[in-house]
Amino acid sequence: MRQIRIGAGAGYSGDRIEPAIELAEKGDLQYLVFECLAERTIALAQQAKLKNPAAGYDPLLPERLRAVLPLCHSKGIRIITNMGAANPIAAAERTRAVAQELGLAGLKVAAVTGDDVLAHLSKGDYRIEETGASVADAGSRVVSANAYIGAQPIAEALANGADIVITGRAADPSLFVGPLIHEFGWTLDDWHRLGQATLIGHLLECAGQVTGGYFADPSYKDVADLARLGFPIGEASEDGSVVITKVAGSGGQVTPATCKEQILYEIHDPARYFTPDVIADFSRVTVEEIGPDQVLIQGAAGRSRPDTLKVSIGTIEGFVGEGQISYAGPGARARGELALDIVRERLRITGVHASELRFDLIGVNSLHGERLSGNGGHPEPYEVRVRVVGRTDSLDEAVRIGNEVETLYTNGPAGGGGVTKSAREVVGILSTYIPRHLVYPTVHYVEA
Structure with a gap:
């Protein structure tokens, strides 16, 4: 059965960089994913872009690329990230500049746009979920509106040979669903497989959380060597199962308990987890320890994706x-x-x-x-x-x-x-x- 290894290089914008370097060096990866975008992050990025049209992407983008790009280039590891924030095209141009600065040639960088829907909001009657009021009532206070887009354009970019894919407000698990669609040839309406892929993405998207970072609670849930916490690797199989692991010798731990906590993290209804790609069902997932820092997770399902996209x-x-x-x-x-x-x-x-x-x-x-x-x-x-x-x-x-x-x-x-x-x-x-x-x-x- 075919397998690919995907490493999670970041779980938020200001995350540590050293674990991503460790993954690139020792993780035997095909993909390294940096999930760096939050709701407030992209609004602040939109403000920065208004002040400077060349800004609006994650300010740590150049530093992260300088740290991992030479390794990834030499090993054929492809990079996927939402560090494009409010300006993926400018981020792609900056990526090209960093590659040239490092003396790296032959890289194809893809920028995914289309999540900025501010112009659409002014043309329709949209309801604010938190208050029930009309978006129009917010008037000039509205500075940004970004829809959560899915995995399809990421898979498309990879199919067209992109070495680095930079998105704006893609949904967090979709960053991982994209390479799984590409590698295994799954169709965009294979809801069962997309539900499984979404579970894999959800397990990996917060990086060090699943390797014990957010899990740790002294004397109740002790985790060793958190100062050198290793970030997770998902060894994904063509049947939709995944083994969550980490680099041997790195800090933290991967156990059934750390994985179960991450599965439930920020999930309103485990049987109906709405994403742009699928409505995922985690209610029958099984979690099994198969070795030290190796947890096999399988059993997710899915149903047809929603007709609407959430907008932040x-x-x-x-x-x-x-x-x-x-x-x-x-x-x-x-x-x-x-x-x-x-x-x-x-x-x-x-x-x-x-x-x-x-x-x-x-x-x-x-x-x-x-x-x-x-x-x-x-x-x-x-x-x-x-x-x-x-x-x-x-x-x-x-x-x-x-x-x-x-x-x-x-x-x-x-x-x-x-x-x-x-x-x-x-x-x-x-x-x-x-x-x-x-x-x-x-x-x-x-x-x-």
Whole structure:
């Protein structure tokens, strides 16, 4: 039975680069996939492209390519990534420049476009899933709209000889489904196989999560050598099964438990996981350890793909101002609470206009509030971190929030230190759905 080995080189935009190098060096791969895009990431990339038409792709693209491209080129490993973000064509051009800089010739780079559907949203009546309101109501606040496209253009690019495929907002598992379609000759309506391929992609898409990174919980779920965590390899077979493994000697672990957690990660309904390629069914999946750091996974299925594609909408949601300060020693919590009271009153006195404000003691009530965290019967904390954060309509108002926290240095209470403050524009994320027939993925080629 034919098999291919696919390595996951990244699970998000800022992920470590060393594990990807390790995969290229020792993973015996045919494909190395970098999944680097999130909903907020692409909205920020669209903002960057508006300011500079040559920008809008992942800023770590050149660094990642310099690290792995010589190895991949020499070993015939093909690279697939969504680091194109808001500007796959510019990313492809930058890839060509990096290849030339490294003295590598004969590379074919494919850029997949068509996920940007902002123009379509202005022509129809689309409903925001989170609020039920019309997308049109968001008006000028909308800065981006990107549909989740599937594996078809990736498979097409590989069939046309691309060594590197760069997409924008492709769905995460589709980055892995594409090479499986290409290598095994699966059709785009083989729902059973596409369901299996989607499971493989879902297992690999978050990189170090499935090798124990997100799994680790000291004394409950111990994982060794996380500082040298190895990223996963999927040894995919033509029958749709996969063995999840990693480079021998790398940190972390691959076990039935790490794989089961990843299978369920971000899945609303395991029997109906909607993707652009298929509605996958993971409800009858089996997980079997067949060796050290080797887990065989099979049994996924699928049904006909949905008629609509999810769209991630980026919106400008005003500004956020934040200030933090620490207190330590006896009475730290009482001084922290007094600090919050002072800033709360100062913001009222000085007339700072905020639509939303939070006053937190990090480590005491900042995550779950007084109702769940509180003191819990434990001794008073030796140290606390005060955080005041607010949403405003202007950058100037946001700056004033952090400034008021900073004045606690000399205006009480005693012993405050380590102030940080910031003010920034906020990009929000909303969702809608668009008819599939309105989205036209297109593949462009660049010779390096």
